[in-house]
Amino acid sequence: MATTPEQQADILERLKNGVIEYDEDSVVKAAQEALGVEMDAYKAVMDGLAAGMDVVGVYFASGEYFVPEVLMCADALYAGLNLLRPHIKMEPGKMVKGTVVIGTVEGDIHDIGKNLVKMMFEVAGFTVHDLGRDVPLDQFVDKYMETDADIVCMSAMMTTTMIGMPVVIEKVRAKNPNARIMIGGAPINEDIAQKWGADGTGKDAPNALQEALNMIGVLRELGDQFKTERVQKEWGADGLLDAAKA
Amino acid sequence: MYNNSKDTIMKVLRGEAARGDPVPNFSGMGSITLHGIQQLGYRFNEIHVDARKMAAAAASTYRLFGFESAIVPFDMGVVAESLGATVKYYDKADLGQIIYPTMTRKVIDRAVVSAPEGLSEADAKTAVMKEVERQIEEYEFRMPPDVANTGRIPVVLEALRILKREVGDAVAIGSWTLGPFTELGQVMDLEILLKMSAKKPDVVKRHLSFMVDYLDKVLNLYIEAGADFVTVREMGATSSILSPRMFKSLVLPALQDVFGRVKGVPRVLHICGDTNPIVELMAQSGADALSVDQMNRLSETRAKLPNVVLLGNYKPFGAPFCEGTPEEVDAMIKASIEQGADGVWPGCDIWPVVPVENMQAMMDAMKKYGVRVES
Numbered sequence: 001m002a003t004t005p006e007q008q009a010d011i012l013e014r015l016k017n018g019v020i021e022y023d024e025d026s027v028v029k030a031a032q033e034a035l036g037v038e039m040d041a042y043k044a045v046m047d048g049l050a051a052g053m054d055v056v057g058v059y060f061a062s063g064e065y066f067v068p069e070v071l072m073c074a075d076a077l078y079a080g081l082n083l084l085r086p087h088i089k090m091e092p093g094k095m096v097k098g099t100v101v102i103g104t105v106e107g108d109i110h111d112i113g114k115n116l117v118k119m120m121f122e123v124a125g126f127t128v129h130d131l132g133r134d135v136p137l138d139q140f141v142d143k144y145m146e147t148d149a150d151i152v153c154m155s156a157m158m159t160t161t162m163i164g165m166p167v168v169i170e171k172v173r174a175k176n177p178n179a180r181i182m183i184g185g186a187p188i189n190e191d192i193a194q195k196w197g198a199d200g201t202g203k204d205a206p207n208a209l210q211e212a213l214n215m216i217g218v219l220r221e222l223g224d225q226f227k228t229e230r231v232q233k234e235w236g237a238d239g240l241l242d243a244a245k246a
Numbered sequence: 247m248y249n250n251s252k253d254t255i256m257k258v259l260r261g262e263a264a265r266g267d268p269v270p271n272f273s274g275m276g277s278i279t280l281h282g283i284q285q286l287g288y289r290f291n292e293i294h295v296d297a298r299k300m301a302a303a304a305a306s307t308y309r310l311f312g313f314e315s316a317i318v319p320f321d322m323g324v325v326a327e328s329l330g331a332t333v334k335y336y337d338k339a340d341l342g343q344i345i346y347p348t349m350t351r352k353v354i355d356r357a358v359v360s361a362p363e364g365l366s367e368a369d370a371k372t373a374v375m376k377e378v379e380r381q382i383e384e385y386e387f388r389m390p391p392d393v394a395n396t397g398r399i400p401v402v403l404e405a406l407r408i409l410k411r412e413v414g415d416a417v418a419i420g421s422w423t424l425g426p427f428t429e430l431g432q433v434m435d436l437e438i439l440l441k442m443s444a445k446k447p448d449v450v451k452r453h454l455s456f457m458v459d460y461l462d463k464v465l466n467l468y469i470e471a472g473a474d475f476v477t478v479r480e481m482g483a484t485s486s487i488l489s490p491r492m493f494k495s496l497v498l499p500a501l502q503d504v505f506g507r508v509k510g511v512p513r514v515l516h517i518c519g520d521t522n523p524i525v526e527l528m529a530q531s532g533a534d535a536l537s538v539d540q541m542n543r544l545s546e547t548r549a550k551l552p553n554v555v556l557l558g559n560y561k562p563f564g565a566p567f568c569e570g571t572p573e574e575v576d577a578m579i580k581a582s583i584e585q586g587a588d589g590v591w592p593g594c595d596i597w598p599v600v601p602v603e604n605m606q607a608m609m610d611a612m613k614k615y616g617v618r619v620e621s
Contacts, residue, residue: 063485063523066485066487066488066489066492067440067486067487067488068440068441068443068444068488068489068492069444069489071437071440071441072441072444072445075441078368082366082368082369082372106336106345107336107345107346107348108348109348109349109350110436111437112436112437112440115437134334134348134350158346159562159563159564159594159595159597160344160345160346160595160597161345161346161348162563163343163344163597163599164343164345167343186486186519187563187564189564191564191565192564195565195569
């Protein structure tokens with residue numbers, strides 16, 4: 001079915017606004033239309049859903065939205081993503097082919113920030129191995145080895161649990177000195193990430209959420225950079241995060 | 247160390263401190279050190295379940311460093327556990343690897359909800375979330391018949407009695423619970439609770455009302471057992487998570503109920519993260535004193551609330567307290583006092599790995615700068 005650029009733009013706009021307004025029904029309807037007119041599903045995800053989440057990130061940073069609103073926006077995004085993702089054509093050189101191991105560290109059951117970071121990776125086309133919450137430290141290392149992952153992401157919401165992070169960093173580094181490791185969570189900042197030898201975190205992440213929301217914009221901006229066979233060849237140790245700071 | 251720490255603290259908490267009085271250095275939250283626990287020869291997991299060890303660990307920060315309060319419990323699972331959540335205790339051979347007891351299974355937890363068979367992964371996830379939401383809507387909390395003997399509450403009560411007996415003349419004995427909203431997030435799926443706070447506030451209000459009844463009982467038991475003051479930690483309602491509007495409509499009324507019922511000793515309201523937009527609302531909670539963390543611009547808060555007792559707001563983890571030099575710790579404490587804190591007080595639990603010399607530097611700094619300039 002042929003569509004005009006105007007029709008496509010209209011669908012993208014409705015996907016985007018549906019996410020921003022946390023209107024799941026409207027996102028589902030627009031996603032079905034996108035599929036009906038055989039619109040490029042990847043474009044619908046990135047320029048519709050992800051573009052909406054990008055605005056949500058701005059609203060969160062400016063204090064217009066708080067966590068409940070962001071969670072409802074994420075639900076709307078997932079409602080669209082679940083429909084569109086099976087239709088994304090995995091053309092070589094178009095999609096990111098990265099693998100991520102992610103989890104909340106042992107002793108911590110807070111997984112909201114972790115789940116949002118996971119969502120961002122999924123939107124960008126990464127394969128995500130989610131270890132869940134209260135994850136024994138060795139499991140991060142084991143899964144990393146088993147999956148030959150590109151990135152290991154750890155989250156901790158409490159000052160009392162973040163202490164497990166350097167232990168994992170050390171063990172992963174012992175296996176592969178060049179492993180890319182990201183840490184996030186309410187008590188984590190750049191200084192701590194640097195001190196522990198992680199490749200990065202949000203600039204001064206007041207919480208993992210802002211960091212996750214920042215990522216979506218970066219993933220979109222770095223479209224060209226992501227159209228590579230193996231993302232890490234192009235992507236400096238903390239290139240993603242440097243871009244987030246810019 | 248002052249000779250009359252406890253009197254100083256009680257005067258500050260009652261808003262009776264005068265110019266020239268010493269500024270106290272204390273906390274209403276966990277303030278144990280690994281050093282203290284090692285000196286006692288305990289393992290980290292033991293101090294949460296054994297009243298004598300809990301009391302000894304709590305008192306060790308006073309005995310070793312002259313810290314002016316002794317606080318129990320240390321972990322955030324006591325109340326949730328007594329309402330039916332499962333708490334996991336970690337026993338690590340490596341004493342340096344500290345893991346606090348954690349809720350591994352909430353009363354309403356998506357991990358035990360399964361989706362009908364034959365659904366796609368995405369549809370299964372949606373079905374589970376809908377079911378958890380339904381469970382939260384329909385759930386009715388039941389008051390345990392004997393709160394004082396439920397879960398680890400008797401352990402905390404006994405630890406308070408021991409502390410009262412052994413160090414009660416010298417230091418302020420304190421206890422704490424989470425606030426009603428935060429405690430609800432400990433026993434129910436937090437993500438769905440947050441979304442329901444926006445979509446179905448009446449359901450959340452109904453559960454908050456039970457939580458107020460329950461915390462009223464628990465806190466009054468702590469007071470009867472010997473707590474000189476209590477702290478209510480409502481960090482789940484910080485402006486890093488909830489809008490000030492939602493704080494005002496949903497959380498503040500519940501806090502006002504708690505502080506309206508728990509009486510007889512000074513009560514502190516603690517919220518961490520961004521509290522700058524809500525300090526004035528916090529001051530309407532009925533608490534005797536407010537505690538904020540390092541993200542609060544304390545001098546601005548002092549200007550907004552000239553007559554409110556403010557406790558804060560050094561960062562009790564990372565640098566400089568746990569990873570910096572004693573000189574940096576000295577400067578950090580000086581800044582806390584200069585910004586107008588009525589009591590020098592951490593923004594969270596003290597990270598137990600704090601070096602001995604930094605704890606000492608903090609206590610030394612109090613002798614140098616700890617004199618009240620405002621009346």
